[in-house]
Structures are given as structure tokens and as C-alpha cells.
Amino acid sequence: MVKARKYVVKKYFEGVPKRDDFEIVEYELPQIKNEEILVKTEWVSVDPYQRAYNRRFPVPYDQFGFQVGIVEDTRNPRFPVGTRVVTHKGWCDYSIVNPNENTVMAKGAYKLPDLKGLSPSLGLSITSMTGATAYFGFLEICQPKAGETVAITGAAGAVGSLVGQIAKIKGCKVIGFAGSDEKVQWLQNTLGFDKAYNYKTVNVHETLKVAAPNGIDCYFDNVGGEISSIIISHMNNFGRVSVCGSISAYNDDVTQLPRVPLLQFDIVSKQLKIQGFLIHFWLDRWHEAFADLTKWLLEGKLQMKEHTTEGFDKIYDAFVGMLAGENTGKAIVKI
Ligand SMILES: NC(=O)C1=CN([C@@H]2O[C@H](COP(=O)(O)OP(=O)(O)OC[C@H]3O[C@@H](n4cnc5c(N)ncnc54)[C@H](OP(=O)(O)O)[C@@H]3O)[C@@H](O)[C@H]2O)C=CC1
Numbered sequence: 049m050v051k052a053r054k055y056v057v058k059k060y061f062e063g064v065p066k067r068d069d070f071e072i073v074e075y076e077l078p079q080i081k082n083e084e085i086l087v088k089t090e091w092v093s094v095d096p097y098q099r100a101y102n103r104r105f106p107v108p109y110d111q112f113g114f115q116v117g118i119v120e121d122t123r124n125p126r127f128p129v130g131t132r133v134v135t136h137k138g139w140c141d142y143s144i145v146n147p148n149e150n151t152v153m154a155k156g157a158y159k160l161p162d163l164k165g166l167s168p169s170l171g172l173s174i175t176s177m178t179g180a181t182a183y184f185g186f187l188e189i190c191q192p193k194a195g196e197t198v199a200i201t202g203a204a205g206a207v208g209s210l211v212g213q214i215a216k217i218k219g220c221k222v223i224g225f226a227g228s229d230e231k232v233q234w235l236q237n238t239l240g241f242d243k244a245y246n247y248k249t250v251n252v253h254e255t256l257k258v259a260a261p262n263g264i265d266c267y268f269d270n271v272g273g274e275i276s277s278i279i280i281s282h283m284n285n286f287g288r289v290s291v292c293g294s295i296s297a298y299n300d301d302v303t304q305l306p307r308v309p310l311l312q313f314d315i316v317s318k319q320l321k322i323q324g325f326l327i328h329f330w331l332d333r334w335h336e337a338f339a340d341l342t343k344w345l346l347e348g349k350l351q352m353k354e355h356t357t358e359g360f361d362k363i364y365d366a367f368v369g370m371l372a373g374e375n376t377g378k379a380i381v382k383i
């Protein structure tokens with residue numbers, strides 16, 4: 049019998065999630081059945097949707113999320129012992145998975161793609177939801193063309209930093225907004241963004257007059273709120289907006305969300321396309337994103353910075369730290 053630990057969400061979050069909204073539960077795993085695998089978790093992902101989706105499930109629920117682990121026992125010939133897998137089993141140190149049992153959000157399990165000796169933790173960014181989100185959310189919805197100007201909020205985060213690098217690969221001019229001067233320096237000096245700004249200290253409207261005098265063609269929106277309205281008011285005719293997330297409001301009371309300026313006149317007069325998406329829509333095509341992103345990574349055309357916290361007991365701290373902007377790049381926890 050294997051003893052396992054998992055984080056259970058026992059209360060709905062009010063504002064910033066609190067430590068005692070979670071309980072760490074110890075329990076014994078049953079024997080694996082036909083087709084199942086026993087996975088020892090190596091890395092877990094902390095992500096904004098774990099906050100945003102909180103009220104979609106009846107409490108108590110096991111905290112879902114992507115993780116990379118190694119197969120320790122198997123009754124599935126496609127997944128021998130020692131295989132590295134990506135699953136959606138969340139914040140636990142051991143789990144039993146049937147790789148064939150997909151959910152709406154994720155495959156039951158898939159083999160970690162060959163990262164040519166790079167850290168398997170990249171299975172939580174480059175070859176997981178994060179990478180697919182940046183790739184499809186930007187390329188499919190924004191349909192960027194070389195020479196166009198792209199604005200990105202949440203630009204120094206996991207998804208945003210990839211979107212900016214993909215935009216550079218596609219020959220675009222890239223303007224990023226992030227929440228500290230260090231992040232801004234990293235975006236400009238290391239990732240090659242054309243311009244980056246600290247949204248906490250600049251006047252976004254005045255900044256865009258200078259940074260994008262000819263307007264913005266594509267906007268990848270990770271944060272929502274007032275900054276998004278300002279950016280959209282700077283868009284060119286036939287501009288495209290990919291609405292990926294609205295993290296600026298995830299900890300807010302949904303009945304009291306802040307008002308943002310009316311955008312309809314800009315949308316109509318500039319004939320803008322504004323599209324939200326959920327990355328599960330492309331679940332059967334994620335491998336296409338993984339192939340291109342891994343190739344670009346190995347060619348040195350893009351990079352993924354990881355913000356790593358150590359220890360199963362620290363997952364909560366990593367989660368609220370990410371929501372507060374402590375991460376540059378992908379926030380992950382090494383178990
Ligand atoms: N539609 C979909 O299918 C998917 C959507 N997403 C969305 O993509 C977005 C980015 O996710 P991900 O890359 O994983 O997370 P990040 O790595 O970007 O981490 C979250 C970041 O959000 C920023 N942030 C926090 N509060 C605010 C605020 N009030 N205003 C502006 N920025 C804030 C912080 O950076 P800073 O220091 O810059 O403030 C923080 O580092 C999220 O909105 C998420 O929900 C992600 C995956 C799939």
C-alpha cells in the first residue's frame with residue numbers, strides 16, 4: 049500500500065486564498081487496476097485558473113492542476129515503469145491515473161515529450177497548458193503578421209512571456225506590460241521585447257502614444273480591467289484581441305467587479321475582433337504547439353524562466369505568491 053498526501057479545498061476562497069481554505073489529507077492508495085498507473089509526483093504547477101475556477105466545484109474537492117511525475121507501478125503496457133508523464137492530478141505526492149480517461153480539461157496522462165535532456169519541469173510550461181495557451185491563443189486568434197504591433201499584459205508571466213517570444217519569432221513589434229521594474233528589464237534585455245513597462249508606475253495611455261504611435265494590431269489580454277480598455281482604445285482598424293484571462297479580478301467579489309470604460313464605439317468604429325478562448329478547445333492539437341515550442345526552445349529562439357518553490361508543504365505559498373506577482377516566468381513547485 050502506498051501512503052499519499054493531497055491538498056483538499058475545504059472552503060470557498062474569499063479574496064486571496066487562505067492557508068486554512070486547504071487541508072492536507074493523508075490516505076492510502078488502493079492497488080492499481082487494469083490500464084492504470086501509479087505516479088510519483090515530481091513537479092506541480094500553480095496556476096491562476098486554480099483560483100478562478102474555485103466556485104465551479106462543490107467543496108470539498110481535490111485541488112486539480114497539472115503535474116509531472118514518474119511511473120512507479122503499472123498495469124498499462126503503453127506506460128512502463130520509469131515513464132515520465134504529465135497528468136492533471138493536481139497537488140498530491142502520489143496518484144493513480146488511468147491514462148485513457150480524459151476529462152474536459154485534460155488528457156488522463158500523456159508521456160512527457162522528449163526535451164532532449166532539459167529539465168522535465170518544462171513539462172509544466174513548454175509542453176503543457178501554458179505552452180498550448182500561448183501558442184493557440186496567440187497564433188489562432190490574433191493571426192499576427194510580420195511587422196504588426198502586439199501588446200501583451202501579464203507579459204513577464206508564464207503565458208505572456210511565451211506569447212511575446214512567439215510574436216518576435218513571427219516578426220512582430222512587441223510591447224509588454226508587467227508589474228515590476230525587474231520584470232520590465234528582463235523582458236527588454238533578455239527576451240528581446242521592443243518595449244516593456246511597469247503598469248504600476250506608468251500612465252498606460254501616454255506610454256502607448258509613444259511606444260505604439262501607429263497603433264496596436266494584436267492585443268493578448270491576460271489581466272482584463274482598466275488597462276485592457278486603455279490598450280484596446282489604441283488599436284488599429286481590424287485589430288484582433290485574444291482574451292486569455294482576467295487575473296486582475298480573480299480575487300475580487302464577482303458581484304462587485306470594477307467598472308471599465310465603454311469600449312463599444314472603438315470596437316465598432318475600428319471593426320475589432322475580440323475573442324475569448326479556453327485552451328481545452330484545442331486539446332487534441334496540443335502536440336502541434338509542443339513540437340514548435342520545443343523546437344524553438346532547442347534552437348535557442350525562445351526560453352522559459354522558471355520560478356521554483358521547493359517542498360510539498362509550500363504549494364500554498366507558491367500559489368498565493370504567483371497570484372501576487374512573485375513569479376517571473378512559470379511558477380512551479382518541486383516535490
Ligand atoms: N484561457 C485559457 O484557456 C487560459 C488562460 N490562462 C490565463 O492566462 C493568464 C496568465 O496565466 P499564467 O501565465 O499561468 O500566470 P502568470 O505566470 O502570468 O502569473 C500570474 C501573474 O499575474 C499578474 N497579476 C497578478 N495580479 C494582477 C493584477 N491585479 N493586474 C495585473 N496583473 C496581475 C502577476 O504579474 P505582475 O507582476 O505583472 O502583476 C503574476 O505574476 C491568467 O489570466 C490565466 O487565467 C492561463 C491558461 C489557460
Ligand SMILES: C/C=C/C(C)=O
Pocket residue numbers: 096097100292293294326327328
Ligand atoms: C483553463 C484556464 C483558464 C483560465 C481562465 O485560466
